[in-house]
Amino acid sequence: QVQLVESGGGLVQAGGSLRLSCAASGRTFSRDAMGWFRQAPGKEREFVAAISWSGGSTYYTDSVKGRFTISRDNAKNTVYLQMNSLKPEDTAVYYCAASRGRRLYSRQYEYDYWGQGTQVTVSS
Helix, strand or coil, X not given: CCEEEEXXXXXXXXXXXXXXXXXXXXXXXXXXXXXXXXXXXXXXXXXXXXXXXXXXXXXXXXXXCCCEEEEEEHHHCEEEEEECCCXXXXXXXXXXXXXXCCCCCCCHHHCCEECCCEEEEEEC
């Protein structure tokens, strides 16, 4: 059974940092592109960041550029999202996703597997 399990969420003050992790099991994700999405209360799920299967290419939504960094450790089947300089508007449930494709993807339908999400709350 394929599983993506996110961890690392929590409550942090504005300007603080969090590091999210996404551990994959049930298949080898080292050849999969990976991504992070988020969904704030009352809003649709939106793209945050993506990383290619090798980790050599990354892509970010404009609102997190320069603050968030996506990375992966294929030996551990894990992808990370380092979030710095957090803002209240970053408050959301953050989801990890995996795509069987090799490129960078920003649309939800391009991803085949999803985690259950982890809550990130940034207080002002």
